[in-house]
Amino acid sequence: MTDTQLPTPRRRSTSMPFEKPEEGWTLRAGLDTGDVSFDDSTDPRYFEDELEAVFRRSWLHIGREFQIPEPGDYFTRAVPGLGTSLLVTRGRDGVVRAFHNMCTHRGNKLVWEGHPKNEVCGNARRFACKYHGWQFDPEGNLRFVNKEEWFCDAIDKSEYGLVPVACDTWEGFIFVNLDPKPRETLQEAVGPFVEGLAGYPFDQLTQMYTFTCEAQANWKIFLDAMVEQYHGNTLHYKLVDQNAAGPLRGAVGSHFEVFDRNSIWSVAVPAGSLDKESSVREVRPLEKLFQSNLWGQENGPDIGRPEELPLLNLTRNPGWTNDMFHIYPNFDMLVWDRDWIMVYSTWPLAVDRVLFEARMYFPPPRNASDRFAQEITAVEFKEFLLQDANLLECAQSMLSTGVRSNFPLCDEEVLVRNNHRTSREAVEAYRRERAENRRP
Amino acid sequence: MTALPASFADLEAVIEWALPTERERYQKRMDSSMDELHAFYDLVAPRVSDARDYLDQFDLAAMPPDAQRLMWLVFSLIIVSFAVEVFGVPLVPDTGSAYMERAGEPPTFPV
Numbered sequence: 001m002t003d004t005q006l007p008t009p010r011r012r013s014t015s016m017p018f019e020k021p022e023e024g025w026t027l028r029a030g031l032d033t034g035d036v037s038f039d040d041s042t043d044p045r046y047f048e049d050e051l052e053a054v055f056r057r058s059w060l061h062i063g064r065e066f067q068i069p070e071p072g073d074y075f076t077r078a079v080p081g082l083g084t085s086l087l088v089t090r091g092r093d094g095v096v097r098a099f100h101n102m103c104t105h106r107g108n109k110l111v112w113e114g115h116p117k118n119e120v121c122g123n124a125r126r127f128a129c130k131y132h133g134w135q136f137d138p139e140g141n142l143r144f145v146n147k148e149e150w151f152c153d154a155i156d157k158s159e160y161g162l163v164p165v166a167c168d169t170w171e172g173f174i175f176v177n178l179d180p181k182p183r184e185t186l187q188e189a190v191g192p193f194v195e196g197l198a199g200y201p202f203d204q205l206t207q208m209y210t211f212t213c214e215a216q217a218n219w220k221i222f223l224d225a226m227v228e229q230y231h232g233n234t235l236h237y238k239l240v241d242q243n244a245a246g247p248l249r250g251a252v253g254s255h256f257e258v259f260d261r262n263s264i265w266s267v268a269v270p271a272g273s274l275d276k277e278s279s280v281r282e283v284r285p286l287e288k289l290f291q292s293n294l295w296g297q298e299n300g301p302d303i304g305r306p307e308e309l310p311l312l313n314l315t316r317n318p319g320w321t322n323d324m325f326h327i328y329p330n331f332d333m334l335v336w337d338r339d340w341i342m343v344y345s346t347w348p349l350a351v352d353r354v355l356f357e358a359r360m361y362f363p364p365p366r367n368a369s370d371r372f373a374q375e376i377t378a379v380e381f382k383e384f385l386l387q388d389a390n391l392l393e394c395a396q397s398m399l400s401t402g403v404r405s406n407f408p409l410c411d412e413e414v415l416v417r418n419n420h421r422t423s424r425e426a427v428e429a430y431r432r433e434r435a436e437n438r439r440p
Numbered sequence: 441m442t443a444l445p446a447s448f449a450d451l452e453a454v455i456e457w458a459l460p461t462e463r464e465r466y467q468k469r470m471d472s473s474m475d476e477l478h479a480f481y482d483l484v485a486p487r488v489s490d491a492r493d494y495l496d497q498f499d500l501a502a503m504p505p506d507a508q509r510l511m512w513l514v515f516s517l518i519i520v521s522f523a524v525e526v527f528g529v530p531l532v533p534d535t536g537s538a539y540m541e542r543a544g545e546p547p548t549f550p551v
Contacts, residue, residue: 210544238533242526284525286518289489368495371548372514379462379518382540383532390538 017253017268017319025414029258035406036417040424041218042400047351053430054329054423055082059168059175059182059189061331061345063088064361065096066172066206067121072138075121076101076111080347080355082178086165087111087127089138096169098176099140099162103129110136110162136162170194171202173343175331192259193325196311197335204303205341205361209378213356215389217396219330219348220419222356225388226332226344227265227324227415229254235387239294239380240271241281255315256414261328261422263415264311268319274298292373294380295321296338300370301363303339313337326415328422339363340377352396358385444513445494445506451487454480457516458509462542465512465519469530474523481524484517503548511548 021028040046062077074089085101087110103110108131113120126135126143135144140162145155166177168186170193175186187194215222225231233240233248240248255266272295273279274287284293291298312335313320322336332344340362347355360378365371399405409417443455457480459465469477491514498507523530 207546208544209542209546211540212543213538213540215538235534238526284521285485286488286521289492365500367500368498368511369492371500371511371546372492372518375515375518378542378545379522382466382542383522383526385540386532386535386538389540390534390536393536393538 017270017317018255018266018315020411024411025254025256026409026411026417029256029414029418031258031414031417031421035408036420037405038221038399038407038420039405040420040427041221041396042351042402042405044351046427047218047348049427049430050423051082051348053426055348056178057183057426058329059177059184059186059327061173061175061327061343062086062098063174064172065169065174066203068096070123072123072125073121074111074124074127074138076119078117078119079176079178080357081349082347084178085109086176087162088167088174088176089140091137091139093139095139096167096174097138097140098165098167098174100165102163103131103134103136104142104160104162105129105132105134105145140164171197171200173202173331190327191262193262193311193327196314197309197325199306200309200312200335201303201305202341202361204363205339207362207364207374209360209362209374211358211360211382211385213358213385213389214349215354215356215393216352217354217389217392218352218399219346219354220423221396221399222354222389222392223330223332223344223346223419224413224416225392226346227326227419228413229267229269230410230412235391236384239384239387242284243282254412255317257311257314258414258418261418263326263418264314265324265326265415266314266317266320267322267324268317269295269321270319272321286376290369290373290376292376294377294384296336296340296377297362297370297373298338300339300373301366303363305339326419329426340374342381352400356385356389443506444510447494448487448491448510451484451510451513454483454513455509457484457520458512459516460512460548462515462519462545465516466542468516469519469523472530474529477520477523477530481517481520484513485521488514488517508548515548 026033067075068090071090071092074087077086077088087099087101089097091097101110108129109116110129111120111127126137128135133146137143142157142160148155166182168175170186170190237244237247253268257264270280274283274291276283287293312323320337322334325333330346334342343359345357349355362374365374442449444451491510495507495511527533
């Protein structure tokens with residue numbers, strides 16, 4: 001591709017749609033402005049410690065409550081990179097619980113069908129192990145031991161329930177914490193979003209699309225491209241404007257709110273407009289017909305969203321298109337003005353390998369028109385993401401050479417800076433703690 | 441017996457694009473030449489507005505099989521439109537060997 005800036009057929013507004021604080025986003029967030037080291041994304045020893053310090057001590061999103069609405073409903077869920085499979089159930093008491101998906105007799109994977117790597121879901125009164133037939137109920141209790149009289153010592157069933165995992169829900173999102181004694185509650189981990197998004201009708205968004213992408217990149221390097229708009233007009237210029245002859249400059253604009261480890265990225269993207277008059281580019285024929293693009297469907301089904309929520313479009317920007325809510329370490333939720341949401345989970349498979357999962361949730365379509373509108377959004381997202389995924393493999397391949405490790409980040413990349421900082425601080429604290437424990 | 445509703449008989453020529461899953465539709469785009477993608481696009485795009493009006497009369501959960509296939513053709517048009525209107529090539533440019541799976545999607549056929 002050409003690296004020359006070529007004129008584009010339409011005049012672009014270069015005005016910033018948000019008021020940028022005088023000191024800039026980075027200093028306002030209390031961060032320093034120096035170069036950032038990406039050694040945290042190439043060093044295998046750092047990665048091993050990060051799994052413990054970040055992932056095994058944090059609340060991790062693994063499903064939605066609507067997947068298991070009735071007592072006895074369940075699903076299995078591998079936790080990518082962390083080596084366990086979970087069995088998530090709704091008990092007869094209505095409580096959502098998570099267990100390691102392991103029979104307590106000989107350690108066999110308890111619930112699976114056909115191939116143990118395939119996830120399963122359904123409704124059950126009992127889970128019977130395929131190995132020797134021990135049975136457990138949805139609350140995790142051992143209920144039946146096959147040929148119980150064959151055991152030399154009497155089996156005390158209360159000692160052999162399924163191994164529980166800390167599990168809690170926020171607005172219907174199910175989270176687990178692999179730490180046997182979580183250092184904070186889920187409410188504390190979600191922090192300001194608990195009140196800031198209370199009342200958003202998440203339960204109306206049940207039309208689900210799931211995407212998975214495995215890429216040869218560190219999980220943070222992958223996430224780095226999801227938290228800034230600086231790259232959009234370069235890497236994605238054809239998707240932003242199909243008539244562009246080369247990378248674009250022009251309208252960008254964000255508002256950033258950093259709450260220590262969590263953050264909000266609030267965006268107003270002019271290219272998202274479907275209005276012929278106000279759009280900065282030519283609206284494509286199918287976008288026009290179905291009134292939909294990456295930013296969602298205009299005038300889709302009404303989900304009853306309250307007029308205002310404290311932290312949604314918190315600057316009350318009239319051109320607002322979407323917010324991204326980051327919950328440390330790997331939950332990112334985009335909430336769009338056009339009434340749909342997308343959730344990213346970024347999983348660490350190896351120091352240079354990531355599993356990226358994205359889930360789109362729309363309101364149930366009223367008719368074929370709505371269904372087509374949602375399909376346009378789902379298809380366009382993949383076109384964008386494929387470009388990111390490949391580019392991040394490129395970046396990782398060169399970062400791994402180690403020829404340089406310190407890189408400058410601009411003010412619009414403040415969340416890249418913050419996400420690396422939060423990992424680094426957790427790993428440093430973990431290493432200090434480990435050193436303390438080793439002392440005689 | 442035709443595969444598509446009678447008023448869309450002109451689209452029978454591209455019936456091989458009536459594919460029920462995104463995986464199949466995306467793969468077919470990758471496996472096609474730009475000439476083939478243009479031929480499909482040029483035939484279906486002018487009828488998409490009629491197809492929408494026709495399909496909007498049905499309950500999504502109880503769509504007759506011929507209408508269902510018409511719906512899949514429109515899904516294929518959406519996927520093909522990015523090659524034709526945006527990139528001018530079947531593969532998204534600069535994506536190397538990157539691969540993204542649509543691992544789950546709402547069903548468009550009786551399950």
